[in-house]
Amino acid sequence: DAKTTQPTSMDCAEGRAANLPCNHSTISGNEYVYWYRQIHSQGPQYIIHGLKNNETNEMASLIITEDRKSSTLILPHATLRDTAVYYCIVRVYGGSQGNLIFGKGTKLSVKP
Amino acid sequence: GAGVSQSPSNKVTEKGKDVELRCDPISGHTALYWYRQRLGQGLEFLIYFQGNSAPDKSGLPSDRFSAERTGESVSTLTIQRTQQEDSAVYLCASRHTYGDSGNTIYFGEGSWLTVV
Numbered sequence: 001d002a003k004t005t006q007p008t009s010m011d012c013a014e015g016r017a018a019n020l021p022c023n024h025s026t027i028s029g030n031e032y033v034y035w036y037r038q039i040h041s042q043g044p045q046y047i048i049h050g051l052k053n054n055e056t057n058e059m060a061s062l063i064i065t066e067d068r069k070s071s072t073l074i075l076p077h078a079t080l081r082d083t084a085v086y087y088c089i090v091r092v093y094g095g096s097q098g099n100l101i102f103g104k105g106t107k108l109s110v111k112p
Numbered sequence: 113g114a115g116v117s118q119s120p121s122n123k124v125t126e127k128g129k130d131v132e133l134r135c136d137p138i139s140g141h142t143a144l145y146w147y148r149q150r151l152g153q154g155l156e157f158l159i160y161f162q163g164n165s166a167p168d169k170s171g172l173p174s175d176r177f178s179a180e181r182t183g184e185s186v187s188t189l190t191i192q193r194t195q196q197e198d199s200a201v202y203l204c205a206s207r208h209t210y211g212d213s214g215n216t217i218y219f220g221e222g223s224w225l226t227v228v
Contacts, residue, residue: 043116044219046217100157100217
């Protein structure tokens with residue numbers, strides 16, 4: 001079973017920030033938080049990952065709480081093309097770690 | 113190309129036939145994964161290859177499903193005696209194992225299988 005819980009769906013107005021929450025209360029000390037998204041009919045796309053510090057890249061920002069039991073993915077200026085299912089996953093960094101366990105994700109709908 | 117390549121992109125087959133799906137991982141990626149996604153559903157793990165280690169086959173749904181990978185190259189997923197419930201998109205992913213690049217898993221665009 002997935003180690004994360006996310007809301008089933010969210011709406012966001014185009015141009016506004018989209019804040020997608022994720023709970024991972026059983027996360028282990030060596031597990032990272034990863035975010036992927038899946039646009040309809042495409043393979044999942046990597047967005048960002050982090051351990052305990054907040055992270056930012058060209059796609060998004062990741063805010064992780066101090067106790068690491070939850071995190072928020074922020075898309076600062078959502079566009080219609082950001083409509084997708086967003087998956088929050090926890091896993092050990094690199095090495096010989098096995099598969100990614102995907103939950104049901106959050107279906108984000110960006111509306112004009 | 114630089115990404116994970118899968119073929120065929122679409123396959124329609126008759127119930128009872130065997131199908132073979134191919135995955136070309138990113139060059140140098142030692143880890144390779146197969147997932148299945150039925151329409152409107154989440155991703156189901158099928159099998160994981162890591163270098164020369166024995167593959168993790170724990171996600172294969174039945175003995176009709178098998179996969180092979182030679183070294184760190186191409187992988188083939190075979191479904192024998194296909195059933196209608198096998199209709200899904202089959203996604204392949206790969207990643208490098210070590211160093212800073214060892215964290216990101218890259219997915220292909222999938223092979224859409226329809227069993228009629």
